[in-house]
Amino acid sequence: MPQITLKIDADTYRGTRQGVPNLVQQLLRHGANATFLFSLGPDHTGWALKQVFRPGFFSKVSRTSVVEHYGLKTLMYGTLLPAPDIGKTCGDFMRAARDAGFECGIHTWDHRVWQDHVRARDAAWTQNIMQRSYARFREIFGHDPVTHGAAGWQMNEHAFVQLDKFGITYSSDGRALLKEDGTLADPAAGPHRLGTNGSTLSCVQLPTTLPTLDEILGREINGKLIDASNAAAFLLALTKQQPRDHVFTLHAELEGQKLAPIFEQLLLGWRAQGYELVSMGEYFQSIEGQLLPVLPITWGELPGRSGDLILQAA
Numbered sequence: 594m595p596q597i598t599l600k601i602d603a604d605t606y607r608g609t610r611q612g613v614p615n616l617v618q619q620l621l622r623h624g625a626n627a628t629f630l631f632s633l634g635p636d637h638t639g640w641a642l643k644q645v646f647r648p649g650f651f652s653k654v655s656r657t658s659v660v661e662h663y664g665l666k667t668l669m670y671g672t673l674l675p676a677p678d679i680g681k682t683c684g685d686f687m688r689a690a691r692d693a694g695f696e697c698g699i700h701t702w703d704h705r706v707w708q709d710h711v712r713a714r715d716a717a718w719t720q721n722i723m724q725r726s727y728a729r730f731r732e733i734f735g736h737d738p739v740t741h742g743a744a745g746w747q748m749n750e751h752a753f754v755q756l757d758k759f760g761i762t763y764s765s766d767g768r769a770l771l772k773e774d775g776t777l778a779d780p781a782a783g784p785h786r787l788g789t790n791g792s793t794l795s796c797v798q799l800p801t802t803l804p805t806l807d808e809i810l811g812r813e814i815n816g817k818l819i820d821a822s823n824a825a826a827f828l829l830a831l832t833k834q835q836p837r838d839h840v841f842t843l844h845a846e847l848e849g850q851k852l853a854p855i856f857e858q859l860l861l862g863w864r865a866q867g868y869e870l871v872s873m874g875e876y877f878q879s880i881e882g883q884l885l886p887v888l889p890i891t892w893g894e895l896p897g898r899s900g901d902l903i904l905q906a907a
């Protein structure tokens with residue numbers, strides 16, 4: 594039976610306190626498994642407000658309605674309001690997800706800082722930030738993290754090496770290349786290892802293979818405008834058309850809040866299509882021992898998202 598791995602990124606303070614508990618309840622109702630990845634340090638989402646004055650921002654706002662989904666307060670953290678420390682103040686919400694039976698891992702320390710800077714930073718900067726998330730995770734959960742998923746699919750070579758040093762055996766830090774219509778550019782895309790500086794890293798990468806909701810909402814695909822009324826049908830058509838293992842990334846701030854009705858349709862639809870809904874750990878177990886391709890670290894763009902991100906090499 595093919596599997597869909599549900600990888601849930603919690604980016605913000607609000608998403609962690611409201612979106613995560615909502616998703617836990619929704620997943621339990623459906624008997625679906627998933628992995629929650631947490632932002633463990635300060636919430637500087639408000640720095641995004643500065644982008645309001647950059648060209649091109651308004652088209653993005655109208656597409657995903659940032660204020661509606663993130664809330665005005667979230668958009669002020671780090672600017673008009675002090676940045677809350679998510680790990681320090683939301684430990685109970687994170688442990689509640691774990692105690693409900695869900696795998697938990699590291700998303701990032703400070704989402705904005707990581708997403709905007711990691712690509713160009715050196716080993717010392719990268720290790721310092723990753724050590725902070727690692728230590729905070731241990732503080733909250735009382736054990737070592739087993740998995741990771743990079744904020745904004747941004748990494749650098751040192752960060753991949755650090756995952757190995759932490760003993761992280763599987764991680765989801767990049768994306769498979771998608772065509773404009775959302776289908777996979779390479780039908781064989783999926784789990785792989787990364788090679789860097791002549792050596793192969795041991796951590797297995799489980800790339801996201803489907804578009805995210807914020808990448809499709811408001812876009813015209815195959816001559817049809819995707820909105821809240823047909824987004825689930827669009828994604829369900831993709832998984833029906835490509836019956837294979839997939840990794841779907843969702844956000845505590847979106848599917849855990851205003852977009853919950855779309856996620857509800859997805860859960861029902863994927864079940865009806867015969868998919869098993871699993872955590873990253875379960876997916877990893879199902880492929881453990883397979884001979885996986887070793888690929889270089891590469892960057893590229895995806896339809897519906899601006900800027901380069903870690904993309905599985907062809």
Ligand SMILES: [Zn+2]
Nearest residue numbers: 602604744745
């Ligand atoms: Zn994120």
